[in-house]
Amino acid sequence: MQPVIPALLLSAAAAFSPKDAAAPLFAAQQAALAKIQAALPLDAKTYPADLGLDTFTTSNGGAGAMQSWEAPGPANIAWVSDLRIEGPTTVASLTVWCAPLKDVPHLCVRTTATDAGVDVLMDFRPRAAVGYETMLEDGSYPEPDSREAFMNKGNRADLDKRYYDGVRDLCASVGGDAAPAGSLADLKKQAASPVAVDARLPADDASVAKAAALYEPAVDAFLGWCADDQHELKPGMQVTSTYARDTKVRANNYGILADYYGELFGKDEGANIAAGDAGPLDEAYVGGAS
Template structure:
């Protein structure tokens, strides 16, 4: 037999949840209003705690304490600032609005407007492609591919919103093959007994990336920030057998992939991570110490990048089809990836 007190607690929690959901998106965190009926007596402290816990659990099952429009607005504002910092620092990087699509113009995602700004900075600035993509209430994505004049990592940063949750992916992608796709579940890599002399080449590439880009400070920052996620589920990574071939071929050792409820705290943490990654990329891209020597190193980088960008398109295609369906996913992936046959942007060689 259900106790009367249990019924009161659940009913009170439901009322509390309704009060939370009644707040506008722009009002920040919602505060629980007085939900108790006028005729009810004051509940004991234990009952208050039970109500709070049930309301929190119910809210979490519904996806979090932030609606999709508010979350998208926050992601979009953060990305706009990041892109502004990049274009303001790289004089010859000009972004053009390649596509603005609505349901009336023949292409939209879930009836939402698609907006893409893309561009490049040939020569010394060495930006082969930058894509600033958004889908209203659904996606905020920043992609940067570098030209072959440096070993600065590529950057992929996106937050996709679906069914009251956010799918967050970030990768700072090495420019040399380090056999990351061969790493086992314990984090070990095959040695010379399996790969011969190539094992030393791949090990050197990993050490070079770690010393320049994947530093202890950056790793510590990412660990600290991901530790703040609330209710997050880590998605398959390099150590998981279920990762598809294109993803495995392109992911770097710092890749983050999570799904989590929409909440103020989670959205703020994602923004902080994305902003840090973009500012790090900008700092690295302006540092001449990351430039290749003229000649063979640039040509080698060009060959690697050309194949890498094809694989990166395949990985992105799989991600977008999973998130948005076959037709819309294909078109988004093609737009976001840019001209995959133009890894070399010329100049400076």
């Protein structure tokens, strides 16, 4: 006769642990990172180590590690950040910031597992201000009422054709509920693409598996764009205007990350993690070193 196991014990045995999410998420992130390293001539940077983030312990007992690279010149990569934290709050974050020699979107894929849920952020951030922040709840945009609005409409159609239509289904597959907006919702909206994912999934292994399955196809799409010469920008005004927007968006990104990681690990610790993840903000990266 099989022993009778109380339902309470069964429930406890099946309980979700954010720490257990680390292995599948880190494996997926490593596979995606390996593809980037194979395709692009990345140079390792010591910036995370300078901030004490090459390996670190979080205030809630998590074990963290961060690596960063760049690929100056024609490779068009200003900053790559690989952040992994295993513990009561598990984070797997892969970010690639492009230099302004091409208008290929920046890549952001991050999963945060806590007892509250599995939060997924995935975006291919646009390199031009074309009014994405004006998108209505049904996915449409207000009718253009100015020359600038008409130009934005045309530019959005071009970016959809070259980039976003190809990843729309991937992003839509995440589902879930909207993740908590946080205090900088408007700032995040200004940087987001029309396919941005910022979702909360249930706190379970199935959600972790769904999140882990996003890293490689996101990187595959990104690397495909990087290899396509049609996305190169003309020297002069196109590069200059893209650089100006990148500088603003990247600085804003630090603020968004400081707010986000501050909520998870405390203000001071969060600000330091954000600094490492965002990369140096005070040096030009127009195809050059950071």
